[in-house]
Amino acid sequence: FRFAMAPGAHAAGAHAASRNAARRRKEQAERKKQRDAKIAKIVAQYDVSHTGGLNREELRVFFTDIHGSPPTDEEIEWVLKESEMESSEMVTAGELRHAMQLYADHKSIEPEIEAVFKEYDRENTGGLSKRELKDLLTSLNSNHAPTDEELDWVFKEADVLRNKTIGRPELMKAITIWYTHVEEDQGCKCVVL
Secondary structure (H helix, E strand, O other): OOOOOOOOHHHHHHHHHHHHHHHHHHHHHHHHHHHHHHHHHHHHHHOOOOOOEEEHHHHHHHHHHHHOOOOOHHHHHHHHHHOOOOOOOEEEHHHHHHHHHHHHHHHHOHHHHHHHHHHHOOOOOOEEOHHHHHHHHHHHOOOOOOOHHHHHHHHHHHOOOOOOOEEHHHHHHHHHHHHHHHHHHHOOOOOOO
């Protein structure tokens, strides 16, 4: 059994595919233009210092308006460092979308983060020490403890604020790094929170 195409059908199909690809590119460009316009509007509204980006206090006001409660100093520092491309003193218009996503993701799992801290921040410092992080990672990995080298590596990568603790905003990075490592090295033995 052979499928026969009418003469010119192949060319018509190629033209249709080309038109569809061009339409998708145009739609993507339009969505990017709209996102950029929204970012520019946010920067124009909240950049009271007229620097072309949002400094710590402007970012705090913006996040408070969006999420209803003010971010902590630690959260502001974390957003600045994680979204940093140009300066750790402000989030530029080009970095704002990433900063917004970081903070929204963090806020969306805040109850889970608080539960982890309630259980593992035994010293009540507001940050997990290496020992507390080791206990958490061990629990997440079916009671298989990370080696000292693994713990040092996870801690160093996740401690974005470089304050020798894993704070609330840094917790998900630590867990993500650990899960990725365990899955790559051992096959996943992890328990999802």
